[in-house]
Amino acid sequence: MSKIVAEAVIRGAHEIYKQASESLNKAIKEKGASQKVEFPETAFYFPMANALLGAKVETLKDALAILEHAKYLLPKLPTEKVWLPYLGDALNAGMSAMFSEEIIVAIRYLYNQEPQKDCNGFFSDTIMRQLGIQLVDGRMPGFAAILGAAPDNKTAVQIIRELQERNILIFVGSSVNGRSIIDQLLEENVQMGWDNYIVPYGRDTISGIFVLDWAIRSALTFGGIKPGQAEKCLLYTKERVFAFGLVLGPLDDIKYATGAGAINMGFPIIADTDIPEIKPSGITTYEALVKELDRKKLVPRCIEVRGIKVKVTNIPIPVPYAAAFEGERVRKEQLYVEFGGKASTSFEYLTTKNADEVEDGKFELIGIDIDQLEKGAKSLPLAIIAEVSGRKMQKDFEPILERQIHRFVNYAMGLMHVGQRDMNWIRISNDAFNKGFRLKHIGVILHAMLHQEYSAIADKVQVKIYTKQEDVDRLLVQAKKAYDERDERISGMTDESQDTFYSCTLCQSFAPNHVCVITPERLGLCGAYSWLDAKASFEITPTGPNQPILKGEIIDAKTGQWKNINDFVYQKSNKIIDKVSMYSLMEVPQSSCGCFECIVAIIPEANGAMVVHRDYSGMTPCGMTFTTLAGSVGGGVQTPGFLGVGKLYILSNKFISAEGGLRRLIWMPKELKELLGDKLKQRATEIGDPDFVEKIADETVATSSDELLKFIEKVKHPALEMEPLI
Numbered sequence: 060m061s062k063i064v065a066e067a068v069i070r071g072a073h074e075i076y077k078q079a080s081e082s083l084n085k086a087i088k089e090k091g092a093s094q095k096v097e098f099p100e101t102a103f104y105f106p107m108a109n110a111l112l113g114a115k116v117e118t119l120k121d122a123l124a125i126l127e128h129a130k131y132l133l134p135k136l137p138t139e140k141v142w143l144p145y146l147g148d149a150l151n152a153g154m155s156a157m158f159s160e161e162i163i164v165a166i167r168y169l170y171n172q173e174p175q176k177d178c179n180g181f182f183s184d185t186i187m188r189q190l191g192i193q194l195v196d197g198r199m200p201g202f203a204a205i206l207g208a209a210p211d212n213k214t215a216v217q218i219i220r221e222l223q224e225r226n227i228l229i230f231v232g233s234s235v236n237g238r239s240i241i242d243q244l245l246e247e248n249v250q251m252g253w254d255n256y257i258v259p260y261g262r263d264t265i266s267g268i269f270v271l272d273w274a275i276r277s278a279l280t281f282g283g284i285k286p287g288q289a290e291k292c293l294l295y296t297k298e299r300v301f302a303f304g305l306v307l308g309p310l311d312d313i314k315y316a317t318g319a320g321a322i323n324m325g326f327p328i329i330a331d332t333d334i335p336e337i338k339p340s341g342i343t344t345y346e347a348l349v350k351e352l353d354r355k356k357l358v359p360r361c362i363e364v365r366g367i368k369v370k371v372t373n374i375p376i377p378v379p380y381a382a383a384f385e386g387e388r389v390r391k392e393q394l395y396v397e398f399g400g401k402a403s404t405s406f407e408y409l410t411t412k413n414a415d416e417v418e419d420g421k422f423e424l425i426g427i428d429i430d431q432l433e434k435g436a437k438s439l440p441l442a443i444i445a446e447v448s449g450r451k452m453q454k455d456f457e458p459i460l461e462r463q464i465h466r467f468v469n470y471a472m473g474l475m476h477v478g479q480r481d482m483n484w485i486r487i488s489n490d491a492f493n494k495g496f497r498l499k500h501i502g503v504i505l506h507a508m509l510h511q512e513y514s515a516i517a518d519k520v521q522v523k524i525y526t527k528q529e530d531v532d533r534l535l536v537q538a539k540k541a542y543d544e545r546d547e548r549i550s551g552m553t554d555e556s557q558d559t560f561y562s563c564t565l566c567q568s569f570a571p572n573h574v575c576v577i578t579p580e581r582l583g584l585c586g587a588y589s590w591l592d593a594k595a596s597f598e599i600t601p602t603g604p605n606q607p608i609l610k611g612e613i614i615d616a617k618t619g620q621w622k623n624i625n626d627f628v629y630q631k632s633n634k635i636i637d638k639v640s641m642y643s644l645m646e647v648p649q650s651s652c653g654c655f656e657c658i659v660a661i662i663p664e665a666n667g668a669m670v671v672h673r674d675y676s677g678m679t680p681c682g683m684t685f686t687t688l689a690g691s692v693g694g695g696v697q698t699p700g701f702l703g704v705g706k707l708y709i710l711s712n713k714f715i716s717a718e719g720g721l722r723r724l725i726w727m728p729k730e731l732k733e734l735l736g737d738k739l740k741q742r743a744t745e746i747g748d749p750d751f752v753e754k755i756a757d758e759t760v761a762t763s764s765d766e767l768l769k770f771i772e773k774v775k776h777p778a779l780e781m782e783p784l785i
């Protein structure tokens with residue numbers, strides 16, 4: 060290993076330790092050793108110290124022990140005369156740097172100095188869970204942490220766009236000579252935020268620890284690894300978190316030390332300056348530290364060095380196209396034309412046709428295009444009709460394919476799509492129009508993407524777009540009839556009516572022992588996969604993560620246990636889970652991976668259960684916030700009394716039916732009640748208690764178990780009369 064690099068890393072780690080030591084001692088002097096110190100919305104204390112040392116830092120005094128450990132790891136600087144292999148020392152220095160950096164930024168939080176202006180700061184556990192599906196289904200194949208600034212704004216934007224086109228989630232920050240890539244992107248009006256795959260962490264290198272803290276938590280959240288299992292955590296990040304560091308501009312000692320920390324986690328560093336390289340692999344999959352001076356080759360080089368598998372979607376349209384543009388908004392000032400919303404009548408409808416009725420790739424526009432708008436007009440009526448034929452195409456797949464129109468249209472840069480069916484709202488930006496985007500390109504997108512993702516069921520696709528009011532109105536009547544028929548078909552589907560359930564093992568890339576079993580009345584816990592989705596997915600990829608499981612012999616109808624399901628789960632959970640109930644909270648419940656929409660938790664003293672969704676950050680009556688609860692439920696393990704679920708499962712007839720179903724529900728956040736709205740009221744009527752929703756407490760009446768008990772006694776909640784839960 061290069062002595063220059065080792066020296067710089069060790070010098071940097073000493074400097075970071077010094078800063079941590081000074082700021083911690085100052086904070087103790089000013090606020091006292093028992094002062095509480097924490098990051099927002101995490102169940103993992105100081106995540107790096109928690110994951111690698113098993114430490115639970117809650118006060119400044121606790122942080123002192125971590126500082127001590129950082130000091131212990133600090134090697135001496137290499138001497139002039141004695142030449143040794145320095146890799147071990149440099150890696151220890153990198154570890155030390157990460158622990159010290161965590162202390163520095165935590166104390167900044169104590170003094171309200173984080174998050175920095177325009178930056179995200181510490182990334183919450185909730186965000187990690189929300190991104191769970193994109194991480195596991197390949198939509199987000201990797202992560203880039205950019206440090207520094209590009210030589211000019213144009214290059215900064217070019218690098219960002221190249222990463223976005225590959226759907227890499229990009230963390231931006233740090234700086235060079237006082238200039239940060241964050242400011243370069245702001246000056247160029249590049250939209251940032253999680254939805255745009257560009258997240259600014261902070262303008263100094265030390266705040267880069269927020270990215271590493273985020274990565275290490277995935278080992279604890281999804282990997283089922285226990286705090287303190289350092290080697291397992293680091294192996295997990297190396298093998299499952301496809302991150303790399305990209306340093307723009309010269310490296311200083313702090314960057315070298317932080318980079319060495321990242322290398323410990325298996326994340327290589329790529330620089331655009333002439334630095335000594337570290338070629339041997341082992342700690343990282345391939346090289347650990349490399350340079351690429353040609354900025355045009357920088358992004359491909361990063362992908363190669365980290366071994367990221369990128370699916371590039373080449374759609375022949377005049378604007379860039381990638382999942383990373385999905386969350387981009389088209390604001391009023393950028394608007395060229397819009398459809399739907401409050402602006403006009405608009406809908407989208409996908410239907411099955413016979414093979415002889417569909418000419419693959421055909422596009423028809425009936426009405427004017429967007430370059431023929433009347434002067435001053437900013438909207439048009441719109442009907443998008445996609446007609447699909449295929450030997451394996453089924454009526455049941457229509458809504459699944461149709462739902463993808465939202466995603467497919469959104470992937471185009473400069474296009475915004477909200478909603479679905481006759482509630483859609485599409486905007487096209489001035490920029491996209493000026494680049495040549497026209498309505499036919501929506502046809503091009505749908506044709507290409509339906510073939511790309513659904514080739515096993517869609518043999519031919521043609522698209523018709525109507526922009527005349529009378530056509531749109533006439534066709535909307537037919538579409539609405541089809542929407543209603545679909546709803547009836549799906550709502551009539553029960554677990555008893557089907558002999559096959561489906562597995563989902565998509566999350567095993569992060570939670571290796573987790574298996575979801577998806578039934579018609581119980582969707583996957585992430586909320587993204589219904590039984591029909593899983594069925595369609597199996598038709599598309601017969602060897603994929605969604606496999607049919609013939610239920611076979613029933614073992615227990617009440618808890619929902621079948622022999623074949625148990626056998627399947629046992630094999631697919633790496634022989635960890637041998638029994639699983641479909642409908643029970645208490646007896647061998649399904650395991651939870653980490654990306655659940657909600658958690659159901661028992662409240663024994665009230666003989667009931669509560670449910671909390673991940674957007675609710677307040678306290679719950681079980682004495683824990685969602686974040687704290689989630690910390691003990693995930694990782695692919697079964698936790699009787701606690702269950703990760705999809706939101707819609709709450710409305711199911713089979714919702715914890717072994718414990719009495721919906722009647723057991725005694726608390727849920729107000730927002731969740733509102734989200735479930737009329738459907739929840741309807742379920743209440745179905746269980747014979749039309750006022751039941753009012754009997755479920757929320758945070759406005761109870762956030763502790765005492766308050767909850769008082770409330771449910773007052774409203775005579777049925778849970779009080781039910782069979783004891785324990």
Ligand code: SF4
Pocket residue numbers: 192195563564565566567574575582583584585586587588652654
């Ligand atoms: S259904 Fe289950 S395994 Fe599949 S993506 Fe969702 S949470 Fe993961």
